[in-house]
Amino acid sequence: MAEAPRPLSIKLTWAQRMRTLLLTCAVVDATDVEAVVSDFATNSERPSTVVIRMRGPSPDGAMAPEGGGPLMVQYEETLTFYDAIDPSKVFVHAAGRNVYIRLTKHKGDGGGSGGFFWPRLLKDGADQKRRRNITVDWGLWKDEDDIAEEAEEEEFASIGAFRAFTMSNGVNVNGGGDPNIVAKMLNPDV
Structure with a gap:
């Protein structure tokens, strides 16, 4: 065989x-x-x-x-x-x-x-x-340094997304606007 x-x-x-x-x-x-x-x-x-x-x-x-x-x-x-x-x-x-x-x-x-x-x-x-x-x-x-930079960029991107979200909902993150807008969104009775 x-x-x-x-x-x-x-x-x-x-x-x-x-x-x-x-x-x-x-x-x-x-x-x-x-x-x-x-x-x-x-x-x-x-x-x-x-x-x-x-x-x-x-x-x-x-x-x-x-x-x-x-x-x-x-x-x-x-x-x-x-x-x-x-x-x-x-x-x-x-x-x-x-x-x-x-x-x-x-x-x-x-x-x-x-x-x-x-x-x-x-x-x-x-x-x-x-x-x-x-x-x-x-x-x-990808080197370890590249991965660390990407994580940092993602972190900054999420901050940017948060800024865009809050600005589109009437909050000026640099000052002004309604500072209680997030609380109002979560609890309409405020």
């Missing part, structure tokens, strides 16, 4: 935010996509392992022997991350040329680093250097 062919590696790029990892897998027209998180314990400092599996056309363009289109092959990648991933918050979306996976970093009491930037994707830095199929997605990458 013939042995099943070994799954092919997935070319993937990654980026991170404070609480999420974004993986992009370069497999065209992928089907049967799954990302399974294992090695997760709620109050553990152990890193999570994710196994990504999918089927897609052979990268060399081979055709199926029965003539029904491209030869479909199995792709698989196993990643042991730097820290823990929340298995209940895994989002997978196959879209034409790529498969997008969003993973949420675990924010546990046991030392998990959810809410922080990881210094690297994988637990073993040497392993990450050996794996030439994994690269940083500079198009999606």
Whole structure:
């Protein structure tokens, strides 16, 4: 009996935010996509392992022997991350040329680093250097400083929205107008 062919590696790029990892897998027209998180314990400092599996056309363009289109092959990648991933918050979306996976970093009491930037994707830095199929997605990458600036801009935007709301309702936030307008809106008997 013939042995099943070994799954092919997935070319993937990654980026991170404070609480999420974004993986992009370069497999065209992928089907049967799954990302399974294992090695997760709620109050553990152990890193999570994710196994990504999918089927897609052979990268060399081979055709199926029965003539029904491209030869479909199995792709698989196993990643042991730097820290823990929340298995209940895994989002997978196959879209034409790529498969997008969003993973949420675990924010546990046991030392998990959810809410922080990881210094690297994988637990073993040497392993990450050996794996030439994994690269940083500079198009999606944001530094910690960029994230802090965005949070500050959002805060200022919300202040601006509040100013626009109060000004449109008769309150001049720079002085003047009816200072009790908010109280009147909440309680018409005032």
